[in-house]
Structure formats: structure tokens, C-alpha cells
Amino acid sequence: MERYDLLYRLYQDFDTGAIRDLQTFVDVFPAVDSRVALDYWQDATDELAERKDEVREAFDDGETLAEVAATANRDQAFTGLDLYSKYGRAVNVLVLDVDETLRSAGSTDNEIPRETLSVLTEFHEAGVPIVICTGQTLENVKGFLIQGLGNEIVHSTDVSIVYETGTGVFTPGHGSETKRLLYDELDPEMIGVFDRVRSRVLSEAPAEVAQGTHLQGNEFNITLKPNFDVGSPDAERIIDRAMVYLLDLLGRAVEETTDAVSTDGPELARAYFAGTDPEIENVLVSEGESVDRTLEDVPDAVAEIFERVDVAYYHADAAEIGSLELNKPRGVQAALEVLGIEDPFLIMMGDSKSDLRVMKWAAENDCGIGAAPKHSSTAVLDHVRATDELVFEPGDAASMLRTVYVMNLLAAF
Structure with missing residues (x-):
């Protein structure tokens, strides 16, 4: 119970809400050419460092707990710890649907929110590969990913795109395996x-x-x-x-x-x-x-x-x-092969029956967990609620990503 005791103390003794707000502000601060704005950003950065130092000094493993405080609220942190306690391992690859999952036309103007992009960047910097799994065309996905995450991340060799619901897989930087046309195998x-x-x-x-x-x-x-x-x-x-x-x-x-x-x-x-x-x-x-x-x-x-x-x-x-022979599970498996992930433990975030197939494949093979927004299809929600109850608000994929990020942080204790 040591991890639980540490989290109780962290969220009881420290103003984690202020730490998290400062971290979010520092991470998503827009690029502006204003001395006043930059001074304000620097003040926030300095205050964030001071508050994190207080956490670091209060615990033996204060560095990890400072990152937990800066990443997630209390509920997200304890959910992350529950997941780690249940599965005993960290998530080593993200598998993410796009429409109505990473972005939601009803609440985000059909763009991936900056907060979500920021958390995805954190995962990338932590060495966790990202597999975008969508029914969209390759060119559409490449376009908004490069716009949101940047060309360097998309072409980093740790990002793969399963497009057209599994008919092809695009993984930049992998030579002859960069683009696999799975439909040619029919x-x-x-x-x-x-x-x-x-x-x-x-x-x-x-x-x-x-x-x-x-x-x-x-x-x-x-x-x-x-x-x-x-x-x-x-x-x-x-x-x-x-x-x-x-x-x-x-x-x-x-x-x-x-x-x-x-x-x-x-x-x-x-x-x-x-x-x-x-x-x-x-x-x-x-x-x-x-x-x-x-x-x-x-x-x-x-x-x-x-x-x-x-x-x-x-x-x-x-x-x-x-x-039906070209579906998201097959595309995900092909992406994992190209990425060289031999022992995957993934999180599949999606809302449709094509995403459900990946969730079920992961559950049947003990290689991952599923999460879904509240407006998902009934079958998806039934599966998610029957497994780990990882349901999030439409347009708020960042909250679920934060939970998984904390799960990984606590796995490193």
C-alpha cells in the first residue's frame, strides 16, 4: 500500500491544483512576441519550479511525485495507480482513434485540443510510441498530425498511422517498411x-x-x-x-x-x-x-x-x-511489428465498433486496455465499463492520457 499512502499524502499536503495549473500554462503557452507576456511566462515557470522543489524535498522519490502532481488531479492519479496495481506494467504504446476521440466536433471545433497535443508530446519525449488508428485517408491524417505535433515528432520513427481502418500502415523512417499496403495481401x-x-x-x-x-x-x-x-x-x-x-x-x-x-x-x-x-x-x-x-x-x-x-x-x-480481413486490429499488429514492439501493453482510445475490435483483441491477448468518450457506441461503452471503466468526457482525451501517464510514472517507482 506504500504507493497509495504516498499519493494520499501528496494530494493532502500540497496544492497540487496550483502545480498542475502552472504546468499546463507553461506547456501550452502560445508563441508570442511580447516582453510582458514572456515575463509572465517566466514568473510562472519560476513558481512552478519552486512548488515542485517543495514536493521533491518532502519525499524520498520526490522527483516522480512532483511530476505526478504536475500531470494529474487526484482522481486521475488514483485511477492510474489502480490500473498499475491491476496489470503490474506500464503502457508502452498508445493506440488512438481521431474523430470523436482525440477531437470532437461538438466541443473542440473539430481540432485536437492543445492540451491533448501537449500530453502526447510528453509521451513522445518519454519514449512511448504513438499509433494513430483511423478510418481517414493517409494524407488527411499526416496533415493534421504535422500541424499539431510538428514534423519532427511525426517523422521521428516512433509514430505510426493505421489508416482507412487498417488497409495500410505508414511509419516514417523505417525504410522499405515505411508504408505497408495491407490490401495487397488479399x-x-x-x-x-x-x-x-x-x-x-x-x-x-x-x-x-x-x-x-x-x-x-x-x-x-x-x-x-x-x-x-x-x-x-x-x-x-x-x-x-x-x-x-x-x-x-x-x-x-x-x-x-x-x-x-x-x-x-x-x-x-x-x-x-x-x-x-x-x-x-x-x-x-x-x-x-x-x-x-x-x-x-x-x-x-x-x-x-x-x-x-x-x-x-x-x-x-x-x-x-x-x-473484414483489413481491420484496425490487423493494422495495429502491423504497426507494432514495424515499430519493433514485441511485448505490447497498449491503451486503445476510441468510440466506434472498429475501435472495439482492437479493445477486444487487446483484452483477449492480455496486451492492453480500452478507453472511450461518453458518446461512444453502446457496444464500446459496454466493453469499457465491464473492464476498467475508463470513460471520459467528449473532447477531453487529455484527461485519460494524463491518467495513463501517471500509471507509467508510478510503475517506475
Whole structure:
């Protein structure tokens, strides 16, 4: 119980709130060309050093406890210690979703907050690799990461980007392994199905879908996005129509890859995915496009292809077709291989079912923990609450990162 006793004393005897506020101010102080502002920053830096020295002198391991006080509030610190007590090891790699996790359109203007970027920088300086795991395109992710963390960190060899939900991995500074195109490892049959869908997705689209959506610039996944504000009634309407269209297009593509289908590929696609995904079934019903066939009516040869395809519906946001063999867990494992992390213990922070797959993989293999914002999908929250209850407020990923940082500090005692 020694660590717990030390934390009780730290947060009882010292004004840790003032230490933390000073540290945050010093870390995120904007670059300004003002003598008055710089003097104020220097005064804060000096006061921070004095307060940390008081902590250092009061404990045998005062250096670590001074950093704990400057990093986390009482609840975060004790949660970090609980995690270390449970798992007995530090987190040695961060795996982070972006949209609605690191950043939240509802509370952060869709930018990663400066406080979150500051804590990520602290992890980088502590030698903890960062894996960004997202459904976005590589170029989008590279752009905002370089803008937020800086070119030096992004190209430091300790940052990896799993993009398009696991179709590729980009890890700068690793020679021939810098960019791994995991979709090249699929068998020719599956590549053929996706090539057929991609080549027709815009040219064969109904006028309403063609005019109301655009194809996201993915390397492999096929994602239709609305030409309207995400979440708006118009976006909902067009994405529902696009979902039906993509199912039919997939069904026709499968017709050409197996002799088990003649001309009813679209109906089989609707039957199969309605039978395996309640959200897609609801879309078909609401659009008046449901079919009389059921999952049992789908021939085995066709089902074997469909069960390898991920048809994803994001309400009023996107309709997507991807490969279930190319997912975030596979992408994360590839990133860990490139980074040379042979015994990972990660934290996966995310909000969607694709992030949940990584959380479950980590739990099943005893190689990590999961955390999620409060607005995550029900399945994600159920998993997180059933494991370590690491739920944080939307737009406040920094609080969870601080908890993990303290967990690592206390592991070094």
C-alpha cells in the first residue's frame, strides 16, 4: 500500500491544483512576441519550479511525485495507480482513434485540443510510441498530425498511422517498411470484387446518389460521403440511399465472381447484410427496399464472400464497403511489428465498433486496455465499463492520457 499512502499524502499536503495549473500554462503557452507576456511566462515557470522543489524535498522519490502532481488531479492519479496495481506494467504504446476521440466536433471545433497535443508530446519525449488508428485517408491524417505535433515528432520513427481502418500502415523512417499496403495481401478474388465496385461506384450511381455524395479519396475502402453537413436531414436521406445502392453494387460484383449467382446478387446482398446488421436492416425497411429473402436463402458460396466484406453504415455520415480481413486490429499488429514492439501493453482510445475490435483483441491477448468518450457506441461503452471503466468526457482525451501517464510514472517507482 506504500504507493497509495504516498499519493494520499501528496494530494493532502500540497496544492497540487496550483502545480498542475502552472504546468499546463507553461506547456501550452502560445508563441508570442511580447516582453510582458514572456515575463509572465517566466514568473510562472519560476513558481512552478519552486512548488515542485517543495514536493521533491518532502519525499524520498520526490522527483516522480512532483511530476505526478504536475500531470494529474487526484482522481486521475488514483485511477492510474489502480490500473498499475491491476496489470503490474506500464503502457508502452498508445493506440488512438481521431474523430470523436482525440477531437470532437461538438466541443473542440473539430481540432485536437492543445492540451491533448501537449500530453502526447510528453509521451513522445518519454519514449512511448504513438499509433494513430483511423478510418481517414493517409494524407488527411499526416496533415493534421504535422500541424499539431510538428514534423519532427511525426517523422521521428516512433509514430505510426493505421489508416482507412487498417488497409495500410505508414511509419516514417523505417525504410522499405515505411508504408505497408495491407490490401495487397488479399487474395485475387477479393481484390477483384473491390475493383469492380470501385470502378462503377460513381458511373453507375442513380442521379440522386451521384449528385448528393462524393467518393472519399481512399486507397482501398469505398466510402460515399454526403455533399451536405454531416448529421443533417439531407445527409441522412442521401446516405440511406447510398447504403442501398452500395449493397446492390456489391451484389452485382459478387455475381461475376461465383457461379452460384445469376441475376439476383443485389437481393442476396440485401438479405445477407440485413440479416447480420440491424442498422442496415433498419435502413432497408425505412427506404422501402427490404426483400422477402432471409439470411438462410443466401447460397454458401455467396455467403463465403459476403462474410469477408465489411459493409458499414454511419448514420448521416457515410456508407462504406471495406474488407473484414483489413481491420484496425490487423493494422495495429502491423504497426507494432514495424515499430519493433514485441511485448505490447497498449491503451486503445476510441468510440466506434472498429475501435472495439482492437479493445477486444487487446483484452483477449492480455496486451492492453480500452478507453472511450461518453458518446461512444453502446457496444464500446459496454466493453469499457465491464473492464476498467475508463470513460471520459467528449473532447477531453487529455484527461485519460494524463491518467495513463501517471500509471507509467508510478510503475517506475
